[in-house]
Amino acid sequence: MIGSLQDAHKPAPGSTRSTSFTATTATTDTAAQAAPEAVAGSAAATASNFFEQPVPRRFVHRASVAEVLLTGFAKDGRPDTFLLAAQWPRGHSFYRTARGVHDPLLFAETVRQAGLLISHVGYKAPLAHAALMRNLSYEVTAAGLVCAGTPTDLILSAICTDVRFRKDVLLGFQITTVLRRGLELEPVGIGRGELQCISPAAYRRLRGGAGAVSPPADPxxxxxxxxxxxxxxxxxxxxxxxxxxxxxxxxxxxxxxxxxxxxxxxxxxxxxxxxxxxxxxxxxxxxxxxxxxxxxxxxxxxxxxxxxxxxxxxxxxxxxxxxxxxxxxxxxxxxxxxxxxxxxxxxxx
Known part of the structure; x- marks a missing residue:
């Protein structure tokens, strides 16, 4: 059974890489081709509560719950591999469906949110730390963008490499995700990104006076x-x-x-x-x-x-x-x- 996300950010004693979830089997190899075990794990996830509700918005740096695309998370027993679920709506206020085709930037946003969720829940990055996406890429097939008569449920197999810590605090990693959909969990896309995590003190030094977020009095x-x-x-x-x-x-x-x-x-x-x-x-x-x-x-x-x-x-x-x-x-x-x-x-x- 997939565990609750509500307590996911509580550090596990003695380890910065453990999570509060019971693992569902999943993997992606370095070439981003999912192994058979990942497909089996994905099938188990689709039969669980992976799509019942969005993950807490704070883990994907969103203020609006409506902008949260991820709905599930599990950590594999193997290091640095994760299984995530997402749901794309039939209609979105900005990333709009056109002629039965999802907006592909829903995939880009899904990859962005996956990196953030893994940083906070998988690697215990403090919520107060800033996240900087240094690069982001994706490729998606026509089959991956088909919008049918219901919201589109998706499974992402993710592997993280070059995972860096300093004194048990996450500094960053690179992520590769394979996007799957349908009863056969067909691979329909691949997304990659590099995430850097920055402490509040380091962010203030980096941004200086530009770090203020107060809106201008007269824009x-x-x-x-x-x-x-x-x-x-x-x-x-x-x-x-x-x-x-x-x-x-x-x-x-x-x-x-x-x-x-x-x-x-x-x-x-x-x-x-x-x-x-x-x-x-x-x-x-x-x-x-x-x-x-x-x-x-x-x-x-x-x-x-x-x-x-x-x-x-x-x-x-x-x-x-x-x-x-x-x-x-x-x-x-x-x-x-x-x-x-x-x-x-x-x-x-």
């Missing part, structure tokens, strides 16, 4: 967005790009009141907002073709400050074997590159 008006149709959105409020005079270049448009991209007060532009900017820039480049971003590789090099303008520039690089068009998107601030992403987009029509 500047937002620049005019590009047309929602260009970026695959329905509402102007969901557009994160604004036009510039330069070709294939936009300004990042940060609405700190956005209920999803800015779910809670922060002192910098969140990583998922940067990924959304990359995706929207790629869509602008490929318009009027309607595409889905089936692959992403994103690297975050610096904190992106809310108080400074951020340039978003896109370059079409190549057409890949499956027909996807790869677009490189560079984000710069104060003449320094702060993030870069490779977005591979293709049509499912």
């Amino acid at each position: 500047a008006p937002l620049p005019e967005p590009v047309s929602p149709a260009l970026v695959g959105k329905d509402a102007r409020a969901d557009v994160v790009l604004s036009r510039t005079d330069a070709d294939d270049t936009w300004l990042l448009r940060c609405d700190t009141a956005h209920p999803v991209l800015f779910d809670h007060p922060v002192d910098h532009v969140p990583g998922m907002a940067l990924i959304e900017a990359m995706r929207q820039a790629a869509h602008c480049m490929l318009y009027p073709q309607r595409t889905v971003m089936v692959r992403l590789k994103a690297t975050f090099e610096r904190y992106v400050e809310l108080s400074e303008p951020t340039s978003v520039r896109a370059i079409i690089e190549d057409t890949e074997a499956d027909g996807s068009v790869r677009v490189r998107v560079e984000l710069t601030q104060s003449d320094r590159q702060v993030a870069v992403g490779w977005c591979s987009c293709r049509s499912f029509v």
Whole structure:
């Protein structure tokens, strides 16, 4: 039986790697190909209470319960391997289903939440510590994005490598997850990321005066967005790009009141907002073709400050074997590159 998450953050005596869960068998090898034991463990999980309710929001750094995608967690008996469950809604206020296809950034957010949940519950990282996602990538199949007549239940087999501690306190790790769905638990995607955990004192030293999260007393008006149709959105409020005079270049448009991209007060532009900017820039480049971003590789090099303008520039690089068009998107601030992403987009029509 999968244990309760409510007491999961209480340290186990004498060990920083134990958890309060009874383990369900799962594994992923270093090539991210799940072994037969993982499939068996996944099957056991789907028969349990893995999908009854979201995990506590504090473990995935969300203020809104509605934004929590993970619903279950178990630790394997082997070191650094975990089993997680997630549920994608049929409709989401921002990551919207279109023509029977889930928004693939639900997978990116699922990988982000998986890393956070594992850090706090699997490795006992204090909740007061900041988490920095240094890179995030995913690849998902058409079958993985099908939205049917019910919410989509998913199983993630996760393995963590390069797990680093200092005096029994987690510093960070790299995570690889295999996404599975359906009665046969078919592998339909793979996600990777690198998470760094930072103590409050270290974060204050790192961020200095930029670490304040108080909203400005008189926020500047937002620049005019590009047309929602260009970026695959329905509402102007969901557009994160604004036009510039330069070709294939936009300004990042940060609405700190956005209920999803800015779910809670922060002192910098969140990583998922940067990924959304990359995706929207790629869509602008490929318009009027309607595409889905089936692959992403994103690297975050610096904190992106809310108080400074951020340039978003896109370059079409190549057409890949499956027909996807790869677009490189560079984000710069104060003449320094702060993030870069490779977005591979293709049509499912």
